[in-house]
Amino acid sequence: MTAAPMTIEDIKTAIEVNVPGASVSIVPNGSPSAQHSLLLDSEHAVDAARFLRDHAVLRLDFCSNMTAVDWLDTELSEKVKVQKLIDGVETEAEETRKTKVPGYLEAVYHLFSMEKKHGPVILRLRTKNRTDQVNLPSLTPIWRSAEFQEREAFDLYGIVFDGHPDLRRIFMWEEFTDHPMRKDYVPPTDDEVELMEVARR
């Protein structure tokens, strides 16, 4: 396996040129591995994926891994300099402004080419939020190997994959309503040692 024959920027441009309307952005990876990934928009993700699979040079014919990440709502606080009237004198003061960044669920696909022996190329898809708009297009029609792993992401993270042929829970039972790999998941307290600790307090 060697690195992909095209740079991540070239892949991004190729998708944008060949898939009309697609907007791709690069998510940089600052670590020494420098495995930057491509963030696709949900609407054109299937077309972009098909383009990558059928591309003459890339031929990303194998999705080796599909996983998910839960990004919680975050609060960005930045210090802004504002002109303020203090005791009748206009002075420069610092003010912290807090902006809420809504969280999202992210699906990550690691693609390789068995034919051209290269990889990985990493794709990301993001949901609009973590609560009610958690739909993403399924890439199972493009790569069959994503089927069970998308079911796993559906089970443990609650991402709903539109277009998946058989979207059922894969690990937990069907009556289960939680998504245990989400960061705000609270497991049931059925641990008698824990209960003893609570009673002691």
Next chain:
Amino acid sequence: MSHDPTLSESERQSSHGLNPIDQPHLTALKTELNKYGIFTTTLEDLYNWGRKNSVWPLTFGLACCAIEMIATTMARYDLARFGAEVFRPSPRQADLIIVSGTVTKKMAPLIVRLYDQMPEPKYVIAMGACAISGGPFRDGYNVLKGIDRYIPVDVHIPGCPPRPEALISAFITLQEKIAAQHITGEDRPRHLKANEPSEFPVPGYGAHDLDPPSNTIVFAANNPLKVIQ
């Protein structure tokens, strides 16, 4: 026969709290008769001797402990020496269920159902850290924190996984337990008490956890931590 039919049930229970069969003068009598070449036994001894030497386990394994269990039955450790070589493929023919490995919450109802399907007298060995407490996966959302939450366990084996010698030791412990059981008296085992249950409720799959999270009657009976509730 050791029982005097003229004695009532309460009189048979001697003031020392001993079952009549355990009374020292009877053991002494048996030994004395043996010296004259007369072999005596009791129905109870015969019954227990037969049972303890033909405990047939269920063909049932869950995780890495099952590999040790399989090794125990093979030539090197040879569980057959203790009369337990016939692993039965059906719970209807099994006397012992060795819970060998991690019990996930999804699997727990099935284990309880297998246990319910076994005929009395039946025994449970919880093998390994996971089966007795959840082990290293205790904090996991999907792992049952010990099978003793739903079914009564006779022998617990710690270890991760326990070596075959540990399983053999547990098996001998179980045999000793069977040999010490009385067929009459208040301390007779569950399968000889008509009003004691031989089946336990199978937990259901709930929205957040198993429903109920433990069978409080079974769990509290064997759990030293029950006092906290």
